Amino acid sequence: MLNLAANLSWLYTDLPFLDRFEAAARDGFAGVECLFPHEHDEAEVAARLRDTGLQLVLFNARPGDWAQGDRGLACLPGREADFRRSIDEALARAQRLMCPRVHVMAGLCVAPTLEERQHARALYLQQLGWAAEQAEQAGVTLMIEPINPRDMPGYLLQLQAEAHAVVQTIGSPALQVQMDLYHCQIVEGDVTMKLRQYLPTGRVGHLQIAAVPDRGEPGQGELSYVHVLEEVQRLGYGGWIGLEYRPRKIQPGGTSSGLTWLDTLPGSLQKPPGMSDSGSIDAL
Template identity: 45%
Template sequence: MAKFAANLSMLFTEVDFLDRFEAAAKAGFQGVEYLFPYDHPAEEIKARLDAHGLTQVLHNLPAGDWAAGERGIACHPDRVEEFRAGVDTAIEYATTLGCGQVNCLAGIVPQGVSQDEAHRTLVDNLRYAAKRLADAGIVLLAEPINTRDIPGFFLHRTEQALALFDEVGSDNLKLQYDIYHMQIMEGDLAPTMERHLARIAHVQLADNPGRHEPGSGEIHYPFLFAHLDRIGYQGWIGCEYKPATTTQEGLGWFDQARA
């Protein structure tokens, strides 16, 4: 049966970030994920995890100036040293939080940088991060993201990501498969996840259109949950959606999935 993790960057935002851990546990989630932990001391977050019996499932590497619209710097040729420093920071947090996997956001290709140069930079950075994280016992993930929501995002299709992973050549680099993003970019969700199951370490969900909770749009989530069980997916499913109203009012799908 699937294990669900609440994405605290999008769920339970009615309360302060550190109070979302308690809210997630009370709602029945076993794990949590979120974009970044870096605004809070790792020990403070760990105390919340322990107090509420939650597993830290995932967080991202530092991704540049998020407020200014940056969505990762891994493909930025002039930010390599910053990227590498971020790997060190992520390892420190993940180690303290007991987080076994960290996601790398490839980023938007900067103006004036060619696709080939962005590609080479991303390969080099992923190769570096995969080795450093492997030494720390942490799995590196990377995620294709749709170019409608984030125009210019470098990594945006499953096959593109996996071909790039082959070029990186590390056993410690796995796919983060976001159902919402891939429904927009390519569809064919169930066969794609089955075909590449061995390379998928984490799944995320939201419905389309709107990026709201399952059951609000076109994706048949009861089928996909059963499909993931049937093909033997053993990882977590991160709930990275924008509640249509409040988080609590939109959890009917979660109760049904666990029934």
């Protein structure tokens, strides 16, 4: 059984954001995630969650000014106060929306010297350590995610080993790794062995999937998600798997019609249509 969460920033984009909750619920999802809920009226988001019975399982803390090129604040000198405000705001929003996880983006590091890069990493650790303390008190888990440099050039955190080293160094139960298999395949490959290495540690708190290289539905591309998801199940991972992909059909209803990729999964990953006792999706 898979706990699949629809990423509402990537799926159902033919609809206004607030209408995507109903569309996801209608397709059988029990959980959703999104990038930046602060861009929308929080009361309306809460109402959509309540009316559909969906659980918001993950969102991103404010990353700075996205339009001006910010991709997170944690490693940026001179932005320490902005970062801490973003964490305070995100944790309060997570509590109000009953969301257990918040992704904290690291930021871009295009420093020309090794010394400046080392300073950025030291600041990143310092800021995350503070943030993890706040998250523990709030009862929320912070996530850090390696992101590939093709999609986001200069992003500080690119390797799974780097992310796990950060989590181990900080040593907080409120800090885990968000393992996006699309990014992992692009940067490192060897996804099966990475799953076998890291899932048993308990440091992976959230998975995300998409086809490689086009980031479309996982039923196509160079990664066999039948194999990958069987491995995830075999390893005993019971957390959420975010569907952070770009539907190949861009016309109205394209997300829903594209969910036929789930029909390719073997019976061991599916059950009769409907929801399980835990409220996770069994089959679509």
